[in-house]
Amino acid sequence: MLHLITTRLLGAIPVLLLVTMAIFGLLRLAPGDAAELLLPDDATEEQIAETREAWGLDRPIWAQYGQFIGNLARFDLGESYRYRAPVFELIGERLPATLELSFYALVMAIVIAVPLGMIAALNKGKIIDAIVSVISISGVSAPSFWVGILLVLFFSGYLNLFPSSGRLPYGVSVPSVTGFVTFDALIAGSFDTFLQALKYLALPALTLTLAMIGIISRITRAAVIDAGQEEHVFTAVAKGMKRGTIVRRHLMPNAAIPIVTIIGLELGALISGSIIVEVVFSWPGIGTLLFQAISVRDMPLTTGAVASYTILFIALNLLIDIFYVLIDPRLRGHKA
Amino acid sequence: MTKTRQGLIGGAFGALAVLGLTQPLAAQDDKLLMVTSTFPMTSPTPYAESNAQMYSVWCQTYGCLGRYNYAAKEYQGILVENWEVVDPTTWRFKLREDLVRHDGGPGPTTADVLHSYDRVLNDPASIQKNIFSEVETIRAVDDYTFEIVTKKPLASLLSYIFDRFIITSAELAEANENPDEDAAFGWGPYKLASYMLDQEIALEKNDDFPGISADAPDTAVFRQIREAEQRVTALMNGEVQIARLIPPQLVSRLEGNDAISLAQSPSIEPMFLAFNPKFEPWTDKRVRQAAAHSINKDLIIDRFLMGLADKMDGPLGEQQICYTGPLDFVIDYNPEKARALLAEAGYENGGPKVEFMTASGRYISDRQVSEIVTQMMTEVGFEVDLQVPEYANLTAAMRAGELPMYYLGRGLFLDPSEPLSQYLETDVTQRIGYSSPELDALLQQERQTLDFDERCKIVRQAAELIAEEVPMFFMWSHRLVHGVSKGIEWDASADGEIWLSDVKM
Numbered sequence: 001m002l003h004l005i006t007t008r009l010l011g012a013i014p015v016l017l018l019v020t021m022a023i024f025g026l027l028r029l030a031p032g033d034a035a036e037l038l039l040p041d042d043a044t045e046e047q048i049a050e051t052r053e054a055w056g057l058d059r060p061i062w063a064q065y066g067q068f069i070g071n072l073a074r075f076d077l078g079e080s081y082r083y084r085a086p087v088f089e090l091i092g093e094r095l096p097a098t099l100e101l102s103f104y105a106l107v108m109a110i111v112i113a114v115p116l117g118m119i120a121a122l123n124k125g126k127i128i129d130a131i132v133s134v135i136s137i138s139g140v141s142a143p144s145f146w147v148g149i150l151l152v153l154f155f156s157g158y159l160n161l162f163p164s165s166g167r168l169p170y171g172v173s174v175p176s177v178t179g180f181v182t183f184d185a186l187i188a189g190s191f192d193t194f195l196q197a198l199k200y201l202a203l204p205a206l207t208l209t210l211a212m213i214g215i216i217s218r219i220t221r222a223a224v225i226d227a228g229q230e231e232h233v234f235t236a237v238a239k240g241m242k243r244g245t246i247v248r249r250h251l252m253p254n255a256a257i258p259i260v261t262i263i264g265l266e267l268g269a270l271i272s273g274s275i276i277v278e279v280v281f282s283w284p285g286i287g288t289l290l291f292q293a294i295s296v297r298d299m300p301l302t303t304g305a306v307a308s309y310t311i312l313f314i315a316l317n318l319l320i321d322i323f324y325v326l327i328d329p330r331l332r333g334h335k336a
Numbered sequence: 337m338t339k340t341r342q343g344l345i346g347g348a349f350g351a352l353a354v355l356g357l358t359q360p361l362a363a364q365d366d367k368l369l370m371v372t373s374t375f376p377m378t379s380p381t382p383y384a385e386s387n388a389q390m391y392s393v394w395c396q397t398y399g400c401l402g403r404y405n406y407a408a409k410e411y412q413g414i415l416v417e418n419w420e421v422v423d424p425t426t427w428r429f430k431l432r433e434d435l436v437r438h439d440g441g442p443g444p445t446t447a448d449v450l451h452s453y454d455r456v457l458n459d460p461a462s463i464q465k466n467i468f469s470e471v472e473t474i475r476a477v478d479d480y481t482f483e484i485v486t487k488k489p490l491a492s493l494l495s496y497i498f499d500r501f502i503i504t505s506a507e508l509a510e511a512n513e514n515p516d517e518d519a520a521f522g523w524g525p526y527k528l529a530s531y532m533l534d535q536e537i538a539l540e541k542n543d544d545f546p547g548i549s550a551d552a553p554d555t556a557v558f559r560q561i562r563e564a565e566q567r568v569t570a571l572m573n574g575e576v577q578i579a580r581l582i583p584p585q586l587v588s589r590l591e592g593n594d595a596i597s598l599a600q601s602p603s604i605e606p607m608f609l610a611f612n613p614k615f616e617p618w619t620d621k622r623v624r625q626a627a628a629h630s631i632n633k634d635l636i637i638d639r640f641l642m643g644l645a646d647k648m649d650g651p652l653g654e655q656q657i658c659y660t661g662p663l664d665f666v667i668d669y670n671p672e673k674a675r676a677l678l679a680e681a682g683y684e685n686g687g688p689k690v691e692f693m694t695a696s697g698r699y700i701s702d703r704q705v706s707e708i709v710t711q712m713m714t715e716v717g718f719e720v721d722l723q724v725p726e727y728a729n730l731t732a733a734m735r736a737g738e739l740p741m742y743y744l745g746r747g748l749f750l751d752p753s754e755p756l757s758q759y760l761e762t763d764v765t766q767r768i769g770y771s772s773p774e775l776d777a778l779l780q781q782e783r784q785t786l787d788f789d790e791r792c793k794i795v796r797q798a799a800e801l802i803a804e805e806v807p808m809f810f811m812w813s814h815r816l817v818h819g820v821s822k823g824i825e826w827d828a829s830a831d832g833e834i835w836l837s838d839v840k841m
Contacts, residue, residue, distance in 0.1 A: 032732025040386035041747065042754055043466040045765070051463070083378045083533070084461040093533075149565050157569040164569040170370065170536060170557045282561055284535050292376055292534070295728060 004321060012314045019310045020072075021065065023303045028061045030297065034081040037296040055081055057299075068303060077307070078300035082292060087304035090289060095308065096179025097167060098278070098285030102270050103180070104201050105208035109266070113213040114259065117220025118247070124225060132217060139214030144273050148207040148280040155203060162202045165282040172196055204281040208273055212266050219262040223255035230254065256327050264320035268313055367841055369553035369824070370576040371834055372561045373537075380531040381516045382502045383455055383462040388748060392833035393537055393558060394502045398522030399444065401429065403499045404750060406601075406655060406829040411494050415444050415503055415523060421786055424489035425472070431480040436544050437505065438521035444503055446476040451506035467500045489784040491791050495657070495751035525837045526556065534560055539836065551840040568819065571596060577821040580832060583700050584642040590819045600817045601828040602646050602655045605747045607699060609709070609809040610759070614769035615740035617688035622681040624806040627690075627741075628667040629674035630716040633811055636708055641701065645812040650799040653813050655830040657751045658792040665803045674716040687717030693734075693742040698727045700814045706743050737766030743811075750831070752795055753783055760807060770807035 035051040052058050056067070071078055077087035120132035156164040163169070167181065174184045174193050182201070185194035227233065228251060236246050278287030286305050293301035375389040382394040395403065395414065402413040413419070419429045435443035453474045456464050470493070472485040486493060508519040520528045525548050526539040536559045541552060559576060561567045568586050571579035572593065582590065582598075590596050611618040611627060618624055637645045649666045652659040678687055690713075694706035703724055710720045725733070733739050749755045757764050761779050762771040775798060782794040802808060816832045825840040 031729045047465050160573045164566045
């Protein structure tokens with residue numbers, strides 16, 4: 001296990017370097033820079049040049065990148081041009097909001113999609129299987145920004161059940177312990193705030209969930225059907241074992257690996273999808289931060305935010321790998 | 337869907353109701369005003385952003401010299417009580433002496449003005465140096481009087497600084513390491529209650545501000561909601577009481593809603609087409625005029641913008657300083673004349689090929705308007721290649737003078753002096769690449785003419801020349817439409833900002 005973790009962490013370093021290098025290069029290739037885009041419309045050319053010099057944007061790209069890497073080695077991502085605050089601090093403040101949104105979206109997706117996939121597999125070829133297929137394809141096909149707006153129009157505008165955007169209502173706050181408002185509310189013993197926070201989470205989380213339900217339920221269905229073709233399952237059926245017991249003891253454990261794999265892969269989609277969803281719902285996470293940063297070529301913040309997403313993605317994949325080992329005895333003792 | 341069906345669907349969420357999830361979302365405090373905001377909220381430092389919404393917020397909290405009253409069409413003091421032009425390059429301002437700082441400290445003095453001037457120029461977070469581009473220095477005369485000395489005579493000085501020069505306390509800056517977060521006290525009619533990056537800014541009424549109305553909101557919260565659909569929805573379900581900047585296609589969602597009224601006003605952001613004479617075929621005035629003649633502005637406004645725009649015949653509209661009525665030289669919609677002009681310019685056998693750049697989503701229906709313009713120009717013979725780059729790329733290329741033709745807007749166009757110089761005066765910027773000694777002379781002359789009426793005559797001459805030369809073809813200014821909950825009285829102004837003490841609840 002230790003070997004697996006060490007290998008993965010070492011492997012993350014070149015990935016991180018490549019990603020940050022690519023971001024630097026791409027931002028540099030695009031026309032304009034932060035000084036030009038952040039200064040007001042009527043700023044003079046001299047003022048733009050002065051700002052460019054103050055922010056080091058007049059230096060060659062390799063020098064800027066070298067400084068970025070040097071700072072990164074000291075756990076310093078520099079200062080955002082737009083927010084005039086340390087990037088680490090900004091990301092640290094926003095990360096919990098993104099993680100909380102992703103956490104609820106993932107939990108909802110698993111809770112909904114895995115049973116749906118199993119129901120479809122156990123009713124293969126029947127009408128219920130077709131219904132699940134339609135739900136799955138719709139979920140995969142519909143873009144998040146469009147689904148988000150539809151959900152707002154229906155649940156917020158029409159039914160007035162949930163707020164249209166934001167994280168908490170004005171005047172409601174909770175002492176931060178975990179950074180997850182829902183958890184912190186429970187820790188503080190404020191059930192009202194917990195419910196308020198859930199209301200604000202509902203629509204953005206559901207938007208992300210719907211995008212994941214399709215693929216997870218399809219893979220679950222296929223994995224359960226595959227597992228059902230195994231001889232030991234036929235044996236169990238022949239021995240007259242109860243249907244529920246067969247599903248619990250023989251189908252689910254064997255279908256678990258592909259399901260966990262697809263959930264791991266979907267985490268990437270979840271993280272990237274959260275960028276758009278955060279912007280649509282004014283959710284104060286890293287996605288909103290990244291959106292603000294890219295729009296003005298805020299190099300330190302963009303690179304820092306993308307690096308954070310990369311680290312998050314690598315960490316989640318590592319967790320999935322560890323989970324593999326836990327659920328599949330055959331992998332124990334093997335090197336990664 | 338009928339109300340019965342709505343009720344049935346709502347009933348499906350009964351479980352949520354049991355959990356208390358369906359409590360009304362509307363604000364509970366009847367003096368709490370929730371307002372949408374579309375601009376970034378990136379720093380509590382009042383010098384770190386440069387957009388109209390944040391200038392307005394800081395002006396109402398810390399305080400600024402004054403503001404432009406669009407109804408009275410005049411500048412009115414906030415921290416200053418009067419001002420005068422001492423000589424062509426010196427303006428003298430007198431601060432009010434009846435103000436108390438939010439923390440009970442003294443009113444604003446010239447020391448605070450000089451401190452703020454220094455912050456605008458030297459604070460590492462400041463991106464507002466542009467407001468003093470034409471200022472040589474600011475000097476104290478006494479504790480309550482200061483003078484602004486300009487590099488050259490500058491008739492439009494107030495448009496640069498009046499509501500954009502935010503005054504902060506020198507004393508609090510001295511006593512606090514981080515005054516913008518730990519001692520954010522000013523002298524304005526509202527106090528800063530809280531600032532949450534990219535989420536909301538809350539302000540509380542300053543009851544000590546002279547003459548503030550009892551009907552004005554006790555608390556106002558500017559909540560960032562970028563998406564127009566969300567702004568409309570938030571207004572309809574009571575999350576906010578004023579939803580700003582409703583695009584034309586969403587206005588119908590609010591019309592007929594008994595709980596909501598619509599407030600609208602003209603704007604000071606003209607939308608225009610730029611024809612860059614550094615590129616062929618725009619070197620030829622006849623081609624520029626032909627393009628202008630091909631565009632049916634009335635049709636676009638009536639059918640596409642749903643009447644929510646005010647047609648412009650030149651750089652100035654009714655809300656802007658020095659507007660003196662319709663121009664004498666007007667390029668109207670005339671496709672026959674457009675074809676004749678193209679033929680005269682040598683394109684009788686097929687129009688010139690042009691590249692046309694536009695934004696998407698930055699201005700109201702910008703891409704769609706540009707598609708219509710493309711079609712109209714094509715009908716008279718142009719071969720138009722419409723391109724829609726990302727906005728940051730578009731503006732960078734525009735500033736570098738790399739765009740032959742584009743459709744954009746120019747905000748904060750209250751006074752024509754600075755925007756016209758920025759786009760059309762030789763070598764001031766590269767944005768259009770137009771050069772005319774005659775126009776340069778007029779623009780320089782109007783800047784130095786301190787007599788208002790005389791100045792406006794010169795501005796009109798410049799506007800006539802621009803209308804005829806058409807390096808910029810002014811299309812319209814969009815009407816600003818805002819949704820307002822019933823029970824709230826607010827007259828929208830042309831800058832779209834909400835001066836809270838004018839709101840009645």
